[in-house]
Amino acid sequence: MMTHRFKFFHTWLAMGYGLILLMIFFSLTPFVPGIPIENGDKLGHGMAYVILMVWFAWLYPNLRTRLVYAAGFVMLGIALEFAQGLTEYRTFELADTAANAVGVVLGWIAARPPLPNLLVLMERSLLKAV
Numbered sequence: 764m765m766t767h768r769f770k771f772f773h774t775w776l777a778m779g780y781g782l783i784l785l786m787i788f789f790s791l792t793p794f795v796p797g798i799p800i801e802n803g804d805k806l807g808h809g810m811a812y813v814i815l816m817v818w819f820a821w822l823y824p825n826l827r828t829r830l831v832y833a834a835g836f837v838m839l840g841i842a843l844e845f846a847q848g849l850t851e852y853r854t855f856e857l858a859d860t861a862a863n864a865v866g867v868v869l870g871w872i873a874a875r876p877p878l879p880n881l882l883v884l885m886e887r888s889l890l891k892a893v
Contacts, residue, residue, distance in 0.1 A: 769886060817873050840867075
């Protein structure tokens with residue numbers, strides 16, 4: 764499998780860790796962003812973890828590294844649910860941890876060819892513009 768050597772790797776990585784921090788913030792804030800449909804929160808959980816997994820899978824095509832990130836994201840989802848249970852304004856929900864894990868799996872799948880690596884496309888566009 765041919766891999767892309769990112770010119771802006773550290774920028775993409777910092778943005779990915781920014782996404783993780785954003786995830787932590789939204790998981791622990793009293794403000795609960797929601798999707799106004801039945802079980803919209805589960806959809807939100809899943810989509811957030813899809814985005815995280817896709818982002819880091821695009822950065823790291825190596826199977827072992829992807830596995831580490833996938834396991835880390837599942838553990839993060841579990842830890843955040845326990846942390847929510849310790850607050851007075853959020854609750855622990857087992858279904859949310861399942862939605863997070865499903866999101867990780869779907870993100871893994873979505874990051875594989877033949878779907879394009881959007882970070883590569885963005886980087887190429889940026890380099891052409893310079």
